[in-house]
Amino acid sequence: MLISGRGSNLHALIEAARKPSSxxxxxxxxxxxxxxxxxxxxxxxIPTQIVxxxxxxxxxxxxxxxxxxxxxxxxxVCLAGFKRLLSPWFVERWRRRILNIHPSLLPQLxxxxxxxxxLAEGHRQHGCSVHIVTEKLDAxxxxxxxxxxxxxxxxxxxxxxxxxxxxxxxxxxxxADYAGSLVCGTGREGGA
Numbered sequence: 723m724l725i726s727g728r729g730s731n732l733h734a735l736i737e738a739a740r741k742p743s744s745x746x747x748x749x750x751x752x753x754x755x756x757x758x759x760x761x762x763x764x765x766x767x768i769p770t771q772i773v774x775x776x777x778x779x780x781x782x783x784x785x786x787x788x789x790x791x792x793x794x795x796x797x798x799v800c801l802a803g804f805k806r807l808l809s810p811w812f813v814e815r816w817r818r819r820i821l822n823i824h825p826s827l828l829p830q831l832x833x834x835x836x837x838x839x840x841l842a843e844g845h846r847q848h849g850c851s852v853h854i855v856t857e858k859l860d861a862x863x864x865x866x867x868x869x870x871x872x873x874x875x876x877x878x879x880x881x882x883x884x885x886x887x888x889x890x891x892x893x894x895x896x897x898a899d900y901a902g903s904l905v906c907g908t909g910r911e912g913g914a
Contacts, residue, residue: 723751724787724804729759730886731802731823731893736766738894746901750794752787754806769794775806784812791816798901801855802893810857820855821900823893825885827867828853832860837878837885848872848881850889852896866896 725732732751739747751763751770760770771790775783791799801822813820826836828851840848849869854862868888872881 723800725759726805727803729762732759734890837881868892
């Protein structure tokens, strides 16, 4: 997993991975900075590493991440609040094996500040999407979505909290389906 922040989606995935029927496990967490999510991972006994982009530069940092993921035989890379755009070479190397959770109903509201933008644009429905990462921002194949109705008195903060609760349900479910399809060899291109 690649993270940058508080680790709430990481926590949801760790909890889901503990279920005996789970087809996935969380084997390694990389953060691009000091992040609360590292503490969550360490508490769960999952190895963590901080790879500071500022000290190494993007290319060297990504090469280090790629090396560490390979050493641990990682099969699927999950982004959970990772605040970096991955380089095309990295995305190609892990083609169809990088998933991301995004706080909007893609293809609407790609990029940042989705909750504020949803309210400013008058969206009646909002939610979250899990998609395959490609070279284009938030443009890969959508694997699953959850939606909710926007309330009349909604603030960006209240909308964010409600969408985050949906993310915690959606990401584990989609990851389980995707990991299961790789294990069963149901035709996912690039599966490990």
